[in-house]
Amino acid sequence: MRRRVFLGLGGTLLAAAALGGWTLGRSAGQAPLLLSARNDADGRHYAVGYRLDGQRQFATPVAERCHDVVAHPTLPLALFVGRRPSRESYLVDTRDGRLLQTLASPADRHFQGHAVFHRGGEWLYSTENDTREPGRGLVGVWRLNGNQLQRVDELSSHGIGPHQLLWLPDGERLVVANGGIRTEADSREKMNLDAMEPSLVLLQRDGTLLSKEQLPERMNSVRHLAVADDGTVVSGQQYEGDPADAVPLVAIKRPGQPFQPFPLGEAQRQVMHQYTASVAIHSGLRLLAITAPRGNRVFIWDLDSAELRLDAPLPDCAGVAACTEGFVVSSGQGRCRLYDCRQAEIRMQALQLPAGLWDNHLRLA
């Protein structure tokens, strides 16, 4: 019995044997493809794709370290977005890892690590920084022409230092996390900690501002996002103020409601050490997952009741994405994990992917 096998190993298995049939995957019979930036032990950077059963699809060397990955909605393409402040992103064929285009940021712009393809597949939107007017947040608009992305336009992000952006469920409105931190051209140094302006912005695809909301604490940088299929938006913060301050490190905007703190237990808030990394929502199971690499913890909550479902150790935990069973989580140090959330008791399995050196975000395609 599957259940007995799990119990026999203390709730854990080193994947493969028990994983049997993956239920989700673009190609029938194949395990989902995990896309992520990854380093090797010597510090070289790669854009990689692995099947969740451990099979390597590609590992393409790239010049700059990447951050998030954006899979094309229909074509076997993905953009590996340069980690801020970056002047390059990489368009890769996800079948074999072939580098199709090294995307250069326009003059006086650098990438901020995140982007999204429009559902039609023709347009890509990327968060960017204006280096002539450092901190002025932009959303770059790119058009896919054949296998090449071309710069077409740019919109205001209506804030400073935009980081992640995502679509609301209609696929026409964007939600943007303006981190609020001003950085200079080629530096990661924070220049305005005394005058930060983080915000959560909703935009029409043409750039029209729909709403702009802020949390009360100005040093609480809104950085990462997840959106549920009912339009609920969750953000993960990184707080630049006093380590002892108690501030909302997770916030939520339910449809039609204001942007407000997501209720965290005090023990969970403390162990995060003022820092959240990646955020994911499983719409079917109505679950929220967040990685906290400074606390070396992975958290899962019920999205609606805010009940804590999992508080588990994982050193240097990094990317998280929803899969059929629950969530896949990567780590800069250890093995990637699958958290199966379909039963009351969440079970962890380690995946047979290479251990460690996984960058902040992962996507499943």
Add this chain to the structure above:
Amino acid sequence: MLRPALVSLALLATLAGCSPSEPPKPKKEPYAAASAALTDGVLLPAYTRWTDSDRQLADSARALCAGEQDLASARQTYLAAHGAWAALQPLAVGPLSEGNLAWQVQFWPDKKNLVARQVNTLLSSKPQLKQADLEQASVVVQGLTAYEYLLFDPAIDLADLEQKRRYCPLLLAIGSHQQALSARVLAAWLGEQGMASQLKSFPNARYAEAREAVAELLRVQVSALDGLKKKLGTPLARGKTPQPYQAEAWRSGASLASLDASLASAEALWRGANGDGARSLLAAEQADLATRIDAAYSETRQRIAALGQPLNVLLADEAGRASLGQLYDSLDTLHRLHEAELAKALGIQLGFNAHDGD
């Protein structure tokens, strides 16, 4: 080729029929063996000593306050408890690091002398302090640093009956708090799914494989070595005015003893109780690195032993500061050897995303 050899061995075993005795146990994978050996030989003994020393601390507080123990003995008991705590610094994996507990045991750094201020504020507002009052109070007054203040600060004399009446409720409460806290942590190590079992049998709910456990041990060790540099570097304040009151355990003069206790544990992780520590994981061609780390431990510990004076005395003159500076450099070398070379030699990634700000 390995594969045909294995197949033929298996075939041989089948042909030989069922052996009446149990099949030979497969030799433990080296990382699993090291993690298990360190758990039994180094970690569990250190956590047990700490728990024992805190039980003695609570007993000592009761005896002192009942007039059955003199101040000198109570101070010795405190020093033993602090030493046992210092020894845990490179071993703080699992329960101790996950509940924000360290601050409840020791309040350092204490740049603004909060310990003295908060102890007196607390006792003024609650002269009849009860255990529950301490449990709800700030971590500043719950731990060994406040206990040390009561026993060693020149402004307090617990041999004096009047002062004993004022300070004993707090002394007793801290003793009990520490005893309960350390017992709770030890219990989390010993349970069926406890920390010790998770360091000895893989995979489990915490570690997918033994390499993850060894990586975490190394990570905590490296972070403790870095912390020792800070503990020495803060009062030494090279190039500036020394800051003796910024030292750890300055009131009891235990700063250097504490440093040495932490170092001894770091060295125990390296060597193992029976030559079965991290060192045993290095391959033959990494013998040079092993020798250099051996030498760095010997040198650092010899430097501490040779100081011969308490930290505050050494900080007061130039020759003393020069010796402390050399000690700092030895610690720095030791730290770097672990952080860079040992981690790389063992194929361990110490941290990648945690400080990204992304």
